[in-house]
Amino acid sequence: MEIFISKLKIVKAILLGTVMTFAALFVAAKVFYILFPPNRSVLDSSFEIQIIPMIVGFAAVIGFFMFGAMTLVFASRLFSSEPQLIINHEGIEDKRLK
Numbered sequence: 001m002e003i004f005i006s007k008l009k010i011v012k013a014i015l016l017g018t019v020m021t022f023a024a025l026f027v028a029a030k031v032f033y034i035l036f037p038p039n040r041s042v043l044d045s046s047f048e049i050q051i052i053p054m055i056v057g058f059a060a061v062i063g064f065f066m067f068g069a070m071t072l073v074f075a076s077r078l079f080s081s082e083p084q085l086i087i088n089h090e091g092i093e094d095k096r097l098k
Helices: 007-033 051-078
Strands: 085-088 089-096
Touching: 007 051
Parallel strands: none
Antiparallel strands: 085 089
16 A cells, blocks of 8 residues: 655645744844844944843744745655555555655
């Protein structure tokens, strides 16, 4: 028995990954704007390190790369036409986990 991948589920995963990638990018841009406003001077003496926006910004950058990689992996699986799972007398062979 051969089990093939569902193209509809892959397309849904690609769309979700794309939305999450852009959401993480938006959050990272907003945090960057909070940390470095455009009208503040570089030599401003009231510069203070804001730890919460830095943590949120770091998480957003990590999310951007993670969701972007997920989207690329699912996009590469979209064009695969070989069975993903093969069950026969020799056993079970999972092609997804190379």
